[in-house]
Structure formats: structure tokens, C-alpha cells
Amino acid sequence: MKASVSEILEEVETVKSALAEDNPRNARAFQLRTRLCLLLEELLLTDLEFALDKKVEQELWNSAFRNPIAAFQVKSTDKKERANGESHTMLSTLLETASGFYLQLFQKLCSVYDISFKYRLKDLDFGILQWVKHDDPNVEKPKKSSVLYICQHCLVHLGDIARYRGQSLQAENFYRHAVDMGPRNGHPYNQLALLEAASGEKLSAVFFHVRSLALLHPFPAAATNLSKLYSKMVSDSAASIGKTKMSPYEYTTAFLQFHAHIYLHTEMSRAEGVLGSLTSSLPALVMVEKLDTWQLLQMVAICMFSQQHCTAQAPSPTDSSSTAGPPRKNAQHLLLDLVASMLHAFLLPMHALQDPRDMRDCCSVPVVKLVLDWLLHKQELLRSEPFIRKPQVWHGFCKLLNGLLAVLPAEFPKDKFSTIPLPEDWDVQCFTPLQEAHSNLCFENAPKLTKGEIGDLRASRLLDLAEMLSQVVMNGKNVVVLTTETPPRYIASHYTEAMRNQVMKQIQQLSIEPEGDSRRPEKSVSEVRFKLENDGHTVKAGEPEKRGIKGTTSIKDRRPTRNVAMQIPGQSNHKVDEKPWHHQHFPRTSSSGSRVSFHLPPTANGQPLNGPAAPLTFDPGVAPMPPPQPQPHFSLADTGGGQQAAAAQQASSFVPGSLAGPTMGPSYLWNYFVPTPVGPMAAPAAGPQPPPLLYLGTSQPMVAPQLENLLRQQQQHQQQQQQQQQQQQQQQQQQQQQQQQQQQQQQQQQQQQ
Template sequence: MMIVQMDKMSALSPRERAQHLYEKNLELENKRRRSAQARVPSDPNAWQQMRENYEAIILEDHSFSEQHNIEYSLWQLHYRRIEELRAYYSAALASTGSNAPPGPKVPARPDRINKIRLQFKTFLSEATGFYHDLIVKIRVKYGLPLGYFSDDTDNRAVMETDVKKGLVSCHRCLIYLGDLARYKGLYGDGDSKTREYAAASSYYLQAASVWPLSGNPHHQLAILASYSGDELAAVYRYFRSLAVDNPFATARDNLIVAFEKNRLSYTQLLGDAKISGVKDSPVRLTGKGRGKGEANPASKDMKLEAGALKEKTSKIREMHKSFCVRFVRLNGILFTRTSLETFSEVLALVSSGLSELLSSGPEEELNFGADASENGLFIVRLISILIFTVHHVKKEAEGQTYAEIVQRAVLLQNAFTAVFEFMGHILDRCAQLRDPSSSYLLPGVLVFVEWLACCPDIASGSDIDEKQSAVRLNFWNHCISFLNKIVPCCSMSLDENEDETCFFNMSRYEEGETENRLALWEDFELRGFSPLLPAHGILDFSRKHLFGSDGSKEKIARVKRILAVGKALANMVRIDQQTIYFDSKMKKFVIGAKPQISDDGLLRAADVIQEMRSEETMNLVALQPNPPPYTEGEEDDEVIVFKPVVTEKRNNVLSPKWPPHEGLKPSRNASADDLHFYGTSASAPLDNLRQQAAFDAGSQISASPGSIGPPAYTTYPASYFKVVS
């Protein structure tokens, strides 16, 4: 009879077999419900039969499985059993009186509790084995390699639909495996709890790697973070869960709950500060790393030194904890759109706390974690939270009322102010370091500048208020200083004709060129993050990745990408109506008028003069917001003029009484393509200047007497000039 039934099944098509099994499970489920209503035991084999049927449907017909959500039904079959065992366990605990309300306590039954706990763990272990086996079967069906998942399989999934189907199924199984490990941890103790939570985190991270565009694994990681009370990590993961192509809807509701808990923590933090009578601001760190050159006084008492070190470590830990609470509160205000009147106060506290934790001086202090890797990860997450806050506030919503439009404008101004103020602190710190290319801050800087280059409207900063304008100006000053600090850190050339990174000519990379396409650990960490998708499109994620394993190749690639993004940003940013550009001769980023090359390859003499004046009169690092305008009759400290090449022997141009500028010396061995500059005081006759420029240009300069306004200059070939310093 059984053989006949199996023959009939084998004669059916995959869709017909899947349909038959599905109907069989519906029948078994109805029997189970009737038994539960009648309070009679159900068939003990029915549960196992249903699980086997669901597994067969998944492997028989993928489209049918997706249509009827079979993978979720299979998980719900396990979850119902988990809920039953959890209820038995809770009832057993209550019977001991440990969780019972005040009153007479029932005698303890530890043997019963241990028995249920053992039964629970046994089921979870068996279910874990089942899902491991299911992943192997799915991989065999779809031709996926066995062993650990690697990112090259995901690249294949883009091209092969069947492979993608298998990867998505494995992704879900990995999340269920993570949940099973998480339940083991909840009902474990000591090392067992820690071990199972680590296993759960590993499963969730694998699931995120297999399908980076899904928000589900990040939501589960947020739950794990909440177990340990890490509010900042939880918010980061909830944000990641929402900022993907396939967001996890439940994350928003849980995020609101997390922000409400944080609001209470923040209120308590303020209350504790008032009770203690201490001003609500971080304690300033002292000692090594503050950039003041102090040395701890020599002491014979090692206990005192150890005590001082312990006290300092404790202060840093408390500062870090307070900073995290305040930082989450700041983003909670912008996300929930409540308590906006407190934003400035919270921002001031968070900004001050960040400055203190960043420390100062030429060497770094690891105040955000135990080692450089933890510090780097913390900064990347910090910046990612700020990016998502802007991303979330910036999203347009249809049908907004006037009040909502006004509120959104205020939220955007606040969000921009926060992100540029924080990044100004970080870039300022980077510029102070002896070797910024090795700083744990650099991965976060790369994340921010690439996001900024993906959002030209945010980078250009149109329609900004006075406060935000000051913060942006401070940010760009620090940014230029930082970029110039890292230019010597690598041997790259930033010539005008060099290809950019992914922001320009993405299709022009050669097949063998991988240095600029090398995916770094921060790229893996933020893979699938919607605000950064344009920047990640060109990167190569196929190599094996180990967190915190940066070598010289990775460091150089990071610096090159930052410098290339700096050039991209220079094309879209104006500072007080002035441009930012990279001067390939000076090998530095400059704020000012960029020399223009005409269509026929000629360099305008006016631009050369303007550039030289800018070098003499303008501080490129600390800009003045509004330089005083030039007024007629005003005298310049120095006037730059041209000297003809020596070989042409024009003797009637310069007055013999004209004193040369001591910093600019003439050359006696000039070639035909050299340009030499002389400097003079403003008291030199302006007529001589005009005669010289007119003589060199081969045409008469028309300008009214006593005026040094812009004349109609004649252009010269770029090869004709050379700056002598």
C-alpha cells in the first residue's frame, strides 16, 4: 500500500507534489486544533510529519514555497513548540516561589525545573541540527558550494536566478539558527549564555552577508544588543534594519521603544548630575595623550600609580557611557520628532563629550573600546547613525501639512548641524595626529566623505541658516587641513587627468585594477546600507575578509579613496563663494580661484597673478568668513609682475631701482618655458607694471590711471611659464 502511494507521488510533477503535501499539512493542522479544543492528546507523530512535508515542499518547488510562505510556516511549527516549553519552564519556576507574588510559597521542585530545562535545550539542539541539514540540502539543490558562505556566491546570485533563490533560503535558515541559539542563551547561565549569544550573533552576521539587502538580521542583532544594555549598538542595528532595500517593518516599533527607554536613562543621567552637584559636562582628561607634554611624576609607590591609572580608566569609562546615552538621545529627538526644544542643549553636551573622548596631541588614546579595532568600529557606527538620521529626516513624505513641512525644515537644519559639527571634531583630531593614515578614525572618515559625495545637495549646502553655516565652515577648514595632511601618506598622483573613484567614470576601471576597488572592513560592515549603495557599487567584495586585519595595502587604498573623494567634493563645494581644488604642482588642496586653461591650452596670466596673490594673502587652513572687499585706491602689500625670459634680452622693462622681493629670486639660467616672478612694494610705479605686462603680452593694456582693476589680459601657453620659489 505504501509502495503504491509512493509510486503515485513520484508520477506527479513538482508543483503537484508540493500541492499534495501542502494540503496534507492543512489537514494535520486542523486535527491538531480540534484536539486542542477538545483537550485530548493529539497524534504524537503529526508534528514530525508536518515538518517533513514542509521541508519537502521547500526542496520540490521554490515558487510554490514562496507563494505560500512555507519557510515561515516551518519556523512557526518550531516556534509553537518553543512557546509551549517556555510556558512549562515559567510555570515550574513560579511553583518554586522564586517568581511568585508575596505569600505562602510552594516547596521547591528543582528536579522538575531541571528536567524541563533539559527537555527545552534538547529540542533547541535538535531543531538546530535540522536547520543545518536543511541548509546543506538547499545548497546541493541549487549548486552552492558547501562550507562557510563567502561573498563570491552573492556576486553569482546577481547573475544566476536559481543561485539567488538558494541564497535567500539559506539566509532565512541562518536567521532561524540565530534565534534558536538566542533562546538557548536566554535559558542558559554563565559561560553557556555568553557562548550561545556569540553563536547567535555569528548566525545573524552570516545571514546579513548572504543577503545584505535584508533588514531582518540587523533587527535580530539589535535585540541581542538590547540584552546587554548597549543602547548605541541597538539603535545602530535598528537603523541598519530600516536602511536597506528590504527593511524589517517591526524595527521601527522596537526603535521607538528603545528611544523611550533611552529618554528615561538620559533624564536619570541629568538628575544624577544635579544631585551630585557636578556640572553636567565631561571631566577633562589629563596626562599622556593630551598634547601638553606632561609626564607623570616619578613615584616610588606603585600602588599610587596603579590607583591613579584605575581612577583615570574609570573616569573614561563613565564619560563613554554618558556620551552614548546622550548621543542616542540626540538622534532619538530627531527620529521621533519630539522634545525639539531641548536639541541645542543635548547637542552641546554630546559635542563636548566627543571632544573629550577624542583627546588631543600627536598620539591616539583608545577611549572608545579595548583596542584599535573596537575604537574604529565604534566611530564607524557613530557616523553611520548620524548619516541615517539625516537620510531619514530628508526623505520626502507626500501630503504633508504646512506644519509638517516647517517641522521637517527645522529637523533638517538640526540634523545637518549635528553631523557637520561632529565630523569637524573628528577631522580636526585626525589633522593633529603624527600619522593619520593609521588612525582608527580614518575608516569612519572614509564612510562620511563617500556618503557626502553621494549627496551633492547636502555637500553644497544650499539654504542653510547662520548657525549651520558656521559649523560647515569649520568642517571644511578642518577637512582641507586633514586632506593636505594625508597627501604625503601615499605615492599617488592627483593630476587633473587622473580617473576618479566610483564618483566619476565608474565603467572605466580596468579588469585587473583592484586597488581603488578593494572592499575594506568598513565596506563589509556597512554593506547594503542604503545611503552608501552608490559608493559601494564598484567595490570588489569577493576576497576573504577579517575584521581589523588592515595591512599596508588596505591603508593605502583607504587614503587614496579619501583623497579621490576630496577631489570629487571640490567640484561641488563653494566656501564663501570660493572654490576648492587640488593644486597638482603644490600637491595640496587649496581654497581660492583656480587657474583656468583655455581651449587652446593657454594659461590666463590674470589667473596666475590671482593664484600667487592668494598664496601670499590667504590662510588656506583657517579661512576668514567674509574677507574685506577691495576698494579703489587701496594699496596692496605686494604686486606680482612678470619678468621676460633672459634669452630674449628685453632691457627696457624693469627699472634698475626696482628692489626684488627677498623671497623670489631671478634665475640666470632660464629656459624658454620659464616664468620668473619679482615682487615689489606698493610704492613701485604702477606705470612700470603696466608697461612690463603690455610689453610681454604684445598688446596694450587699457586701464585708467591710478587703477589696478582687471585689464583685458592676453593669454600665454601654459608651457611658457614656470614658478620659481
């Protein structure tokens, strides 16, 4: 007879108590964890709403996996434990088990609750029988939002486990799928930020933390992570004050330092100095596209969030006891001053471009649309003093509008595309500062647009924004006016000839040479041109380390030293890995910092030879991972058999298949203890392939060719070292002989004297 929910909960508490008192390394602890997984899994599959109310999913992660992982991490820091590698091997086994458990739990949830996920293979494709749910009339039918939440929860933890194992590409894919399943939930965005923070991409890390917070369901830990990032930037902001020319790396660093002062509300006088450097340096970088569309979009989104944060922190007008009013007002003024200067810089290329098609395809135009979407739906910001002081902004916008009027076909069916998001809209989907602007867009089942359709639709949307802007009055005049002449033209009401001469002089004086910054080589202008589509190159099956990007980028090797987390499958009708963060550019120069380097290539099962890498920082849920174990070197004096045995011992210490099978537990746990031979992969089927919800099955020991290559490389390395030592010894002997000869000559000369 099937146990009731209350009986399952009682047994869960009993197992938890026994597990807390037991050593996590012995066999009984493994059996208890397996039993706990089965019980909590049964609760999730039986009565989901009740299980979520009791936070069963958090109990499952913490008790069955996170706490044992933390215990093994502590053990691995001991010198004796690191010497024998037992704790490290058990940690690798536990991570492998956790990955298999959550992947099968995800499959069961989708089958039992009938969730159609485009990127998920059916159970029968894995050779698993279809799961059938027996409806219980006494059990409440779960809401769709609850089912999507628990599925997203599984995907996020699958990404976390891959992250702890050093598999950054696998982690990124799981996080992307999690975002696609629930774009209004901030948890997967926070995990993407952890990937970026670990790789040194501070701008992207801040952007994804901002995305994690500015949503309908924000992730609370992201606020702490963002504060930690900003706190480290505030102390270095003095170096950015007074510069008039910056490299892209310097600019993004100064940009984040400015926002650190605004967010933490500290040393506002220093923030004003950094603002002056940002205002004077940005036009040159935009003119030659040293900052690409993705970086500009990230900066604009961070500005929008900072303004929303300042508004939320400002005291109410009726609160007379608060003393935070004037400083907060000053922070908002500085932010709007920066936004106005950025908008002017984005539109500055329109004064230099002659071809209207070049204006339409300029890399800053998508970001101009986002800024105006935001301002025109918050017109109190548009009428603020910083925008009143910069009427030249609107003349640049009129230059763009007149170019768009010339290239937009008269027969363009605007109504047909009225609800279709543009690529820049996908990049900030569900972003609360743009919620009102995106209220009429439909992000579900949106059709795929061609390059020409994207350009024409963006031009049409900008002309619609121009109509809204023509109704805005500043100082008694409309901001822009459409003339009645033929052909019609847009003009800025507050623009004068003196302003025009000033803008043209500014363009002529622009220079992008940085002041003494030689840390990062920059690309030529031609390499950072913004393109809407790639060259049609597609990813072949069996190439997991390459990624194709629709619309903006070319294929680039996904090396272990790169850890980019800027993609998301946003449209449900797109192919695998086809829907990116649209304006992310490859290849491109990193905006800040360097990527994390992994010294060894992955083995056959995709895991580094040195075991799981350290987890990424700013994760409040998991303790630090132990450092990787040093690799043993094989002596040249060993025989071939001894070398192979040593190599096999090294490989087996990280392959869980060498351990004995468990005495109990479901079949998916057996795969991690009993090695299963895996045959050659079948030829890929024609047509689009499903994404790798990236679990490849049982762990495989290293095959003979890999061991031979490893031994050969180590032998060559040792031979080179021996040759170098011999050369050094010969040189020392020659020097000694020369010294002896010199001494003899000196003695002979003394005797002659």
C-alpha cells in the same frame, strides 16, 4: 507513488488541525509535529517557488516549533511544573530537535539546489549520502534569490534556537553567516541587534536595527524594535543637557537620546540642549581616542539613517495641507549641525599630529572618508547652513590631505584597486544612504589587502574625494584649492588666521575628565589606539570560545558573560572568522551598559546546566522564556553514591538522551532520545578549518570527572558555610559570656555599696 503538491498540502492541513487540538506534551503531538516537518520539508525540496508563495517556511517555523515552544514556556511558569522540571526538560528537548532539523534542512537545500557555500561542509564530511534532485519538468526551476532566501531563513532560525538555549556565540555565528549569504536582507541584522540589546550595548543595538531598516529588503519588525529602544531613552535626556565634559559612556548615551528625539519627533527643544552637550564634549574624546573607530562608525551610520528617515517623513512641496514641514526641517537642521560638529572633531587631531603617517593611521580617518562619501554624493547637504558656518572643518581636512600627499607613493596603482572595498566600506555594505557612493565597488570575491595597501588605498580615495570637493562652491569660492607650488598643497578658501588661533586654543583647552561619572572605568589612551592588524595570533582548533579578528583586534576570550554581535564574514575568500565588522575593537571598554552574566559554565554538550536561558527582548515572534530552574544542593550527610545519583538525576533532567526513542521519524530525531557514545575528537587537519555551522551532533550526558568536580565544589561551598556558622556561634557565645561577666561585676559593686 510520490504524492503531488496538492495532496501534500491537504495532509498538512489535516495534521495542523489535529496538532492544534492535541496536548503538545503527549507522544501523539510529537508524532504529528514530526510528520508536519517531513511534509513541509518535502514541499521545500520539491517545488521551492510554490512553497515560498504559500509561505511554507513560516508555517514550518510557527506550527512545528514556535507554538509548541510558547506552550512549554507557559507551562514552565507554573510552580508545580517548575518543581518537577518536566516542561523545562521537554522544552530543552524541543529546542535541541529544532536545531538538528534546521541544520539538516540547510544541508539538504544546499545539496538539492546546488548552492556552493564556502563555510559549509559537504554531506560526505558528515557521513551522509549525497542528496540527488530528480528534476520534474512540471516544476518551475527556483530562482537563485529564492534558494538564497530559504538558506538564509534556516541560518537565522538556527541562530534563534541557539539564542533561546543561551548559546550566544553559536547564535552570533549563525547570524553572521546569514548576513554573508544575503547582505541586502534585514532579518539577520535585526537578530544581531537583539543580541546587543540583551547585553546592554545600546549603541550597537541601534546600529544593527538601523542596518536592518536601511537596506533593499528591510525587516519590518526592526522599526518597532527601534521605536521601543528610543522610547525608553527620551525620558532621560534632560540629564545630558548642559554638560561640557562627558565620559564615553555618557556621550554614547546622550547621542542616542538625541537621535531618539529626532526619530520620534518629540520635545525638539530638549534635543537642541543635548546637541550642545554633544558638540562640546566630542573633540576631547576623539583627540585621545576614547571612542574607537567602530563606535564612531556606528554613530555616523545612525546619523545617515536619521537624515534619510527625516527626508522620507517630510511632506512633499506640493502638499500644502501638511503642518509637519517646519518641525521636520528643524530636525534635519539639527542633524546636519551634529554631523558638521562631528566631522570637525574627527579632523581636529590633524592640527596636533606632526608625522603624516600618524595622520594617515588616526582612528577617525576611516570615518572621515565615509562622511565625505555621503556628503559629496548628496551635495545639497554639503551646501547647507551648518557646513557654511564651520569653514574650519575644511582646514582640518586640508591638513590631512597634505599629510597624505607626503606619504602616498607616487607609483601606487590606483586603477588596480579601483573596485576593492575598504574595511569601512565592508562595515556598511548595502547601506542605502551610501548606495550611490558604493556603486563602483565589488564586494564579491574581493582580494585580501595588507595593512600597507589599506592605508595607501584609503589615502588615494581621500585624495579623489578632495578633487570632487574642489569643484564645490560655497559663497562664491571653492571649498578647497590645490596650489600650483612645488610640492602642491591643499588650502581651504574660507579659512582665516583668526580661525586657526581659535582651533589651536580649543586643542590646548581639551580635557577628558568626566563630571562625576564613576560607573565605568575607562581605559588608558594607549589601550584604545586604533590598529589595522593583530599580532598574527590565530585561533587553534578546539577553542570555540576564542575569536580572531583580522585587521583590527587581538584574540579575546569569548566568555559566557560577553555577548558581542559585531562580526560578519564579508569576503568570500577569507578564512573562517577572519572577516569581522572591521573596526570593532577588542579589548575595549563597553560603550553602554553591562553584559549579561550566566552563572554556570556550559556542560559537555554546550548547554547550561540550568537549561535554556531566557530569550532576548524585542522579539515579536516568541513569547518570554521561563526563568531558569534553581540548582539543588547536595547534603554532606549523603553518601557518595547518593550524591552521584542526585547529580546524575540533575544532569539527566536536561539531557534529552535519557528519554525513550520515538516510534517514528527520521534518524536525526533519534539522536535526541537515544544517547550515542562519542569517541575522542580527531586531530585537526592542517590549513584553514571550516567554521562551526555549529552543531556538534548528539547530546552527551555529563562524564564522571565533571560530576566529581561539581560535587567537590558544592561540598567545599557547604563546608565554608558551616565554618562561617561555627565562627558566628563562637562569637555569640563569647559576647554572651562577656555580658554575663559585666552583669556579675555590677552586682558585686552594688552589694559592696
